[in-house]
Amino acid sequence: MNVLVVGGAGYIGSHCVRQLAAAGHNPVVVDNLVFGHRAAVASDVPFYSVNLGNEKEMGKILRKEKIEVVMHFAAYAYVGESVTDPLKYYFNNVAATLHLLRCMLGSGVKKFVFSSTCATYGIPDRMPLVETMPQAPINPYGQTKLDVENALKAMAQAYGLSFAAFRYFNAAGAAEDGAIGEHHDPETHLIPLAIDAATGARPPLQVFGTDYPTPDGTCLRDYVHVDDLSRAHIAVFDKLATPGTALFYNLGTGTPTSVLEVIRAVEKVTGKKVPYVTAPRRAGDPPALYADSTKAQTELGWKIKFASIEPIVETAWKWHAAHPKGFAAK
Ligand code: UDP
Numbered sequence: 001m002n003v004l005v006v007g008g009a010g011y012i013g014s015h016c017v018r019q020l021a022a023a024g025h026n027p028v029v030v031d032n033l034v035f036g037h038r039a040a041v042a043s044d045v046p047f048y049s050v051n052l053g054n055e056k057e058m059g060k061i062l063r064k065e066k067i068e069v070v071m072h073f074a075a076y077a078y079v080g081e082s083v084t085d086p087l088k089y090y091f092n093n094v095a096a097t098l099h100l101l102r103c104m105l106g107s108g109v110k111k112f113v114f115s116s117t118c119a120t121y122g123i124p125d126r127m128p129l130v131e132t133m134p135q136a137p138i139n140p141y142g143q144t145k146l147d148v149e150n151a152l153k154a155m156a157q158a159y160g161l162s163f164a165a166f167r168y169f170n171a172a173g174a175a176e177d178g179a180i181g182e183h184h185d186p187e188t189h190l191i192p193l194a195i196d197a198a199t200g201a202r203p204p205l206q207v208f209g210t211d212y213p214t215p216d217g218t219c220l221r222d223y224v225h226v227d228d229l230s231r232a233h234i235a236v237f238d239k240l241a242t243p244g245t246a247l248f249y250n251l252g253t254g255t256p257t258s259v260l261e262v263i264r265a266v267e268k269v270t271g272k273k274v275p276y277v278t279a280p281r282r283a284g285d286p287p288a289l290y291a292d293s294t295k296a297q298t299e300l301g302w303k304i305k306f307a308s309i310e311p312i313v314e315t316a317w318k319w320h321a322a323h324p325k326g327f328a329a330k
Contacts, residue, residue, distance in 0.1 A: 007074030009036025181319025183326030252291025
């Protein structure tokens with residue numbers, strides 16, 4: 001398939017591009033490089049630095065590259081910022097995505113794979129999460145993703161768009177061969193911050209909240225390897241053949257891991273202590289989020305290769321040890 005990967009220079013998008021190529025597909029990348037890294041995409045992959053809301057330019061790319069499927073990873077994803085600057089999130093995550101969809105439909109491209117999030121569930125009253133549970137996001141970031149999910153449902157019915165929306169849990173880790181990895185600026189994610197605290201590249205880690213109703217008092221999350229996530233996106237292609245298909249899948253391993261367990265895994269893998277201080281709870285953090293991903297496993301034959309935290313951290317460490325400044329000059 002000829003696959004347009006919008007946001008293909010970002011963390012999850014760039015890993016997906018490599019998985020697409022490995023599976024024999026033809027990825028084409030669009031990324032405006034606001035958060036993406038040009039170096040995360042191999043030089044033999046067609047690359048366009050364009051805003052996804054630019055229908056004229058996007059239409060040209062869809063036609064020139066004979067695109068059959070669009071994957072969309074280009075979103076702002078800082079929960080706190082979405083609270084202080086919701087317009088930015090609604091414009092980019094919702095409005096620009098609607099431009100992209102209108103452009104696709106106008107060009108006759110009707111297969112779409114969307115990055116959604118477990119943040120659409122809000123604070124669930126039961127765990128693990130299954131796809132049919134109520135969605136009640138508690139911040140504008142989660143709301144923008146839910147808004148797009150709903151728009152997609154309506155477009156599937158009205159226009160015969162076929163789509164899969166994947167609700168990610170905590171994407172983590174890096175390519176197994178160490179070629180690419182996670183580099184956000186600013187970095188807010190636990191594993192890269194814990195690794196940097198271990199190497200001394202950053203100050204001691206702050207553990208946000210030690211009084212949660214969890215076994216060790218810290219938050220439980222479901223860390224899922226970025227290449228496992230990527231493989232689900234490719235496994236869904238066959239299902240998109242039928243016009244009007246609307247699919248929603250949780251992508252997580254189902255294993256809850258606490259912040260302290262992540263710290264211990266980083267210490268074991270790196271052989272270094274992770275200095276940390278306890279800090280107040282971070283606003284908007286639910287105590288526990290983990291997935292039931294039976295649906296993806298049964299319907300897509302999705303196989304989880306990285307089922308626990310240590311092998312995930314090993315891949316993250318391999319990338320960080322070789323690229324202490326990420327994609328910036330070493
Ligand atoms: N966390 C932490 N200190 C940090 C960053 C994160 O204690 O510096 C915690 C955070 O409260 C959450 C978990 O680590 O419970 C994962 O956070 P992350 O930002 O990586 O992902 P999120 O779950 O917010 O998507």
